Amino acid sequence: MKKFKYIYGPVPSRRMGNSLGISPIPEKTCNYSCVYCQLGRTDHLSNIREEFFPLEDILSELRDYNVGEHDIDVISIVGEGEPTLYSRLGELIISIKEITKKPVAVITNGALLYDKEVRKELMAADIVLPSVDAYSEEIYKKIDRPYGKFKFNTIRKGLIDFSDEYKGQLHLEIMLVDGFNSSDEDIEAFKEYLKKINYDKVYINTCVRPPAESNVKPVGHDRIAHAVNELNGISIDMLASGSFYSDTENTYDAVLSISSRHPLSQFELKSFLYSRDLSEEDIDSMIAKLSVDERVTVINYGGIKTYRSRKDKRGN
Template sequence: MDNFKYIYGPIPSRRLGLSLGVSPIPKKFCNYSCIYCQIGVTHNLTNTRREFFPLEDIINEFKRYISSDKNFDVVSIVGEGEPTLYSKLGELIISLKKLTDKPIAVITNTGLLYDKNVQEELLNADIVLPSMDFFSQESFKALHRPYGRLDFQKSYNGLVEFSKKFKGELWLEVMLIEDINSSKEDLLKLKELIKNINYSKIYINTAVRPPAESWVKPASKETIDFAVELLDGISIDNLSDGNFISEIKDNYEAILSIIKRHPMNQHELKGFLLGRKLTNKEIENIFLRLKEDENIEILEYKGFYTYRLK
């Protein structure tokens, strides 16, 4: 099968199961440059919505994918940047729903939820997973380093408003970073804001893969446990369940397609290659090739070596 430009995975996700990714945004185009982002620092900071790629091209590639493989639990619109920047997001969601009976999820940083058009487009999704880890303009800027004059209160109000009219599943995502939003006082402030949001689930997480900034400290287990109890949330464990999958036949290109959007540690990489029936020698050669590839970053973090595209 030919290589895919917009479709990747499926990726194992503790929240969503086996998630087939759809990426309508070019690499690192975002309205945030989050300190904890697993794909690195944002290269193209923007808050302007555009049709970065032709909608028809994305849909045609999705049709091509599902013509040979329907082994996934959910379709996730996410990828390499902020998906709400895609100006035809609503049409994309509707088009995907016509082609599959699997739920359509959108993972968003919440920044554009003040935009009424974005709200209306997201109403078509089955699941929306917005970030909700800030409680003030100061924490908003410290965590997300947003574009221009993006405002904490504006984005928060947009999330509250959207939650009141969304009929699907709203799963809040709280990323806790030590010394920024992890104190008891911080979490109590966060709880007060979350009270105003209609949500189905709340996931508590911390940086488990190398963050954009090396000085970022993951929250402690004690902090995570306290947040789970205080917010009645669900903790996401460090490692993904299951194995990564790709329809791309070339083993090395398949790896690049995944780590472009979702970094993998050495154990996930080995499991992925063993699942493709490679010998130990072939796997060793691929690791050597990754090490020598100047476009690959290899970062040691929390006892793992993680591979991501520069």
């Protein structure tokens, strides 16, 4: 069976159902280095848009995958860094829509929405999901740790302008980080900020997966409930629903591939291994192998083990 390099999943997404991911960005290439990033610290902090991988190669994979043969609700351009850094994003979205009739979503940190060209390219997407982690320069710098001279007011204006121009579904996500942006005052300030944005939904999330920085902690259910109530938001539950899926025949390789894009909690890992009809014995031995594999980091966060892998130098 063909091994895919740019597409992965489908991944069960609380927000969008079965989501087939497309990653046009090399691992950890981003214009932010968020303290809560589940992929670890950003090691390629950049704001230069590039065609990191040939557009034709990505599209050819998608054609080979044959979306119609799978249970997919949405195609998400997401991945291992910030997707708006892909210089041919607009063409990518338009071409995906020529290949499949499934809706196309772009999950972004929203930083480049100040750029008219990026806003124009995103117009072709059906759903755009920008993050809104801050309402002030101070919190923005503290949580998102942006590239170079990014200013909160520029980012804020970009999002407001985009929300006025965009005709598709605009879903915001606020990531609450304990002690950073989650007090009553913070929620009140978010409320004021949101009034300026023309959005369809706001999701409230917290960092349930191991973050880039060890001092980062998720907020409790009461904080989430408070924010949901005050902001008229939707809570993203703590654990993903459904099970993961991979076309990679070799189960061990499939786990490495999924966990490089989407770190797997011990529960998600087990449920994926069960879906492969492995015996308890095989599951235990695979988990033991993962635990000592140098490509895999096992993080104990909140009493739950999470498996995060990095690709080897060949990108496998």
